Amino acid sequence: MKAKSTDLITMQAFSNLTRLSRKALRLYDSMGLLVPEHVDPQSGYRHYHPDQADTARLIALLRQLDMPLTRIQEVLDVPEHQKSSLVRRYWKGVEQETHTRKRLVEYVSNVLDHKEMPMHEVKTRQIPDQIVATIQRRVFAKDIGEFNGNSLGALFSHLGDQVSGAPFIIFHGAVNEDSDGPVEVCIPFSGQVQPAGDIGIRIEAAHEEAYVTITKEQCIFPEILQAYDAVSSWIKAEGKDCSFSSPREVYFADFMNAGPDDLVCDIAYPIR
Known part of the structure; x- marks a missing residue:
């Protein structure tokens, strides 16, 4: 049922009611999070219904959790009984990211303090020509896990029983918050594909x-950086050249079903 004009209040009154600034209300309107009940076609003045205050307060609370506006839209769009589970899921991700950042701070501090890192035994090997099926894309750090998983699934499905070697992921460029690779997921195969x-x-x-x-x-990041550092330090000490190549992660075991102490991956640099 459409609200009567006498039920509506001005944007300023709604701002006072919800303690949201007019700037915030304009932003939430532009994103479709909190659309005014009525906008005067001549003046452009926004009018709200007092019942919209509950939605406004929820948005304000979620913003205090630093929830992005796009995630807030997801919370607003689901039925009432699903909202709290979405909020908890979001916060679980925040806690995981905070834990990762804490470990990264420890890693960076150890590097700056020149503390001795865990030892990794560096080996060398000859890799023959391999014909591989690949998927390559530019991705930032936040998307790398999803890209790798989806690409491996697509490649395994496409190759079927013609897989002939361990899958590996080549980083042709840096992947972090500011750089997007590119990244190439590869699986060796035999036969006609x-x-x-x-x-x-x-x-x-x-x-x-x-x-x-x-x-x-x-x-696990950032612990995996120690393995990269070990190989690159060995290459430098041995006077080898790796400037022409890209590092790769070779997953030779069933990662999902492996235990924490099971060997699953090689961190490798082509050298000459």
């Missing part, structure tokens, strides 16, 4: 590489 959609086919040329093998627990 045709490219399809995002899936390409190419030859990964034979090369020598230096690598360390790490456990599932050591794959």
Whole structure:
């Protein structure tokens, strides 16, 4: 039922009622989070119904949690009984990110203090020519997990029983908050396979590489950086050249079903 004009209040009155600034109300209107009940076509003045105050207060509370406006829209769009679960899910992600940042602070502090890091044994090996199916894309750090998982799923499905080696992920450029790779997910195969959609086919040329093998627990960021540091430091000490190549992560075990102390991954740099 459409509200009567006598039920509506001005934007200033609604701002006073909800303690939201007029600037915030304009922003929430532009994003569709809190649309005025009526906008005067001549003056452009916004008018709200007092019943909209509950939504306004919820938005204000969620913003105090630093919830992005797009996530707030998701909360507003679901039925009432689902809202709290979405908020809890969001906060669980915040806690996980905070825990990761805490570990990163410890890692950076150790680097700056020149503290000795856990030792990794660096080995070398010869890799023959491999024909691989690949998916390559530019992605930032926040999207890397989803991209890798989706790409591996698509490649395994496309190759079926023709997989002939461990999947690996090549970082052709830095992946962080400001740099987007590109990243290439590869799986070696044998037999005849045709490219399809995002899936390409190419030859990964034979090369020598230096690598360390790490456990599932050591794959967690930022601990995995220690493995990268170990290999790059060894390459520098040995006078090897890796400037032409891109590092890669080779997953030779069932990562999802592995235990924390199970060896699952090689961090490798092609060298010459």
